[in-house]
Amino acid sequence: MNDATSNHPDVAAIEIQADDTAPHAHKPYTRFLAFLSAILLVSAAFHTAVFFVAGTSWAGFVSWRKPIIFAISFAVTNLTLAWILCLLPRAERKGWLLAGSFGFAGFVEVCLISMQQWRGVPSHFNTVTSFDQNVVIIMGAMFAPIILSLIGIGIWSLNSLPRGMNLTLGMRIGMLFLIVGQVAGAVIILKALPMLREHNGNVAALYPAITAYKHPHAISLHAVQVLVVVGMLADRLLKNAESGKRVVLVTTFILFTVLVVSFPGVV
16 A cells, blocks of 8 residues: 555545445446447537538537537536446446436437537527427426436435545535536526517527626536546545645635636626
């Protein structure tokens, strides 16, 4: 056992536990999330090629940016959640309920966004036709399983992740950021709906105001990846557990500050 390991409480026990449960580290529901991530990344690569061939604008409500960015975002989030779930105790029913709900809802949302882009119409807040209205309703319905599954995984991670690692601390704080990210998405929707009525369903008129909320939404959604990487590096590179903990907490403070400043009207 090296010096770094000896200074981390319970790390030896964690390593033994990891070895004993190695065959079960990758559960069926984590493989499901990884499988969906692979499909989404292929979709993102394909739509990136389409974007360059089409030569259209990256900005706007109708843009190949949306199927690309949403596919990458959900793919990365799926992989992150799969990693967290791999460290949690094996629980088939709970795991499938949480991972399955998030994975399915995110995949449906990306598919609908891609479909609307191929139709040449906005994917969000588009109520021009009854078909478009139904698409918006379905996308809105996907919010419930996404946020509820994140809350469920967050609570599970607070209670059951291995103790004594900075990686665990990063994962727990990151899950809180991820939940905040979904709340930020809900704020975007709540702000857009009255504006949509005010502009008689003209989605293009919403773009400047809604764009301002994309940054806090994105920061909070993907802070978890930053914190997980920082926590993992702290465990590997720092000999003192308290030093690693301080690094994770300082990173958290920086991310939180950037998140608050990114909200419109704060600065």
